[in-house]
Amino acid sequence: MTDSDIIKAYKDGRHEEAFRQIVENYSERLYWHVRRFLCCHEDTDDLLQDIFIKIWTALPTFRGDSKLFTWIYRIATNEVLNSLRKNRIRAVFKSGNPEDDFLKKIDEDPYFNGDHLQRELQKAIQRLPEKQRIVFSLRYFDELKYEEIAAITGTSEGALKASYHHAYGKIKKTLEEKFL
Amino acid sequence: MKKDTEDILLSSGQLKKMPFDVPPGYFPSLAERTTRRVMQAGTQEYGIIRKLVPYFATAAMFAIIATVGTFFLSRTTGENDYSFEDYIVMSDSFSEMFTYAMDSRQYAETAPDEQDIADYLIYTGVSTECIELSYK
Numbered sequence: 001m002t003d004s005d006i007i008k009a010y011k012d013g014r015h016e017e018a019f020r021q022i023v024e025n026y027s028e029r030l031y032w033h034v035r036r037f038l039c040c041h042e043d044t045d046d047l048l049q050d051i052f053i054k055i056w057t058a059l060p061t062f063r064g065d066s067k068l069f070t071w072i073y074r075i076a077t078n079e080v081l082n083s084l085r086k087n088r089i090r091a092v093f094k095s096g097n098p099e100d101d102f103l104k105k106i107d108e109d110p111y112f113n114g115d116h117l118q119r120e121l122q123k124a125i126q127r128l129p130e131k132q133r134i135v136f137s138l139r140y141f142d143e144l145k146y147e148e149i150a151a152i153t154g155t156s157e158g159a160l161k162a163s164y165h166h167a168y169g170k171i172k173k174t175l176e177e178k179f180l
Numbered sequence: 181m182k183k184d185t186e187d188i189l190l191s192s193g194q195l196k197k198m199p200f201d202v203p204p205g206y207f208p209s210l211a212e213r214t215t216r217r218v219m220q221a222g223t224q225e226y227g228i229i230r231k232l233v234p235y236f237a238t239a240a241m242f243a244i245i246a247t248v249g250t251f252f253l254s255r256t257t258g259e260n261d262y263s264f265e266d267y268i269v270m271s272d273s274f275s276e277m278f279t280y281a282m283d284s285r286q287y288a289e290t291a292p293d294e295q296d297i298a299d300y301l302i303y304t305g306v307s308t309e310c311i312e313l314s315y316k
Contacts, residue, residue: 016219023211023218031210032198041202048210049217056218114199117188121195140189141196168189175188 001025003068010059019056022072027052029142030076036125036137037080039105051079070151077134077152084130102126117179124174131155132167139164 001009001021010018030051035044054075062071091097106112106122114122125133134153138144139160146157146164153160189195292300301311 016215019218020211020215023214027210027214028207031202031207035198035200041200049214052214052218053221109200111201111203112199113201114197115194117192118195118199121189122199141198172187172189179188 007062007064007068010062015059019059022055022068023052026069026072030072033073033076033137033142034080036141037084037133039102039109039122039126041109041111043083047079047083051076054079066151070148073138073152074154081130081134099126117175120175120178121171124171127174128167128170132163132170135160135163136167136171140168 003025006018006021006025009021027048031044031048034047034051035041038044038047055072058075062068066074087101091101103123103126106119106126112119125136128136131153135149138149138152139146144152146160149155149160150157155163298311302308
């Protein structure tokens, strides 16, 4: 079922069917989108459930002004940002650094199956500021167009290009210092 | 070791893949599990409430405007509520100029005499010489 079929099914009153189709089409993509930020499988799974609850409750307000894909990614990205903020606040109370927590999670993750370069890439991404991390993730891994990223993040294409350029440069430099 | 000119981020297609596994059978069960949990946890009433929020906000705004407006109107149009004593108290705060204006109005009803005219001219700053000249 395509996005337009899903929207049509929802408008025809087949709400649950439309939602099941959204979950089927998007769960794996959203899982990896979230996991790039949270690193740990358990946290990702929890947040993914919350994201789908948000999508279900907000679905009646979807007017079709944007693409369904963009709308879903916007909800997911906002939830990821909220979760990162909560983690930061928790870290303040624990007198710790959330970045260190994420780096530790990457090192200790039992599901990690990559090589040393991939591990360092994940760590370099975690060191980026949030906005750059989002742009880098959506552009480099999901290979979305700037136009699509702009619709998801609500940022101008020019600003996104600049952010991606900065993020790309930082990561490249970090990796080259270690591997070249 | 890679060449210096090579872009390390483009050197391997592997880099774009997520280097993490998921527990066995996770994705096949994810859709079913998620749908079940969402249907249990979240009704779409939130969406209806969210739709009504602009209407509640508009009603609240009008209520605030009406309350504030009524308050100010009651403060500015309550002159008839003043008692005679209130007027006496307020009259103490009138300026000398205003007192003169009230007095002159009273005199006007009985036609001003020369002394009134002289007082008025002195009050408005006309020099004594000029006044004397005008009487000659």
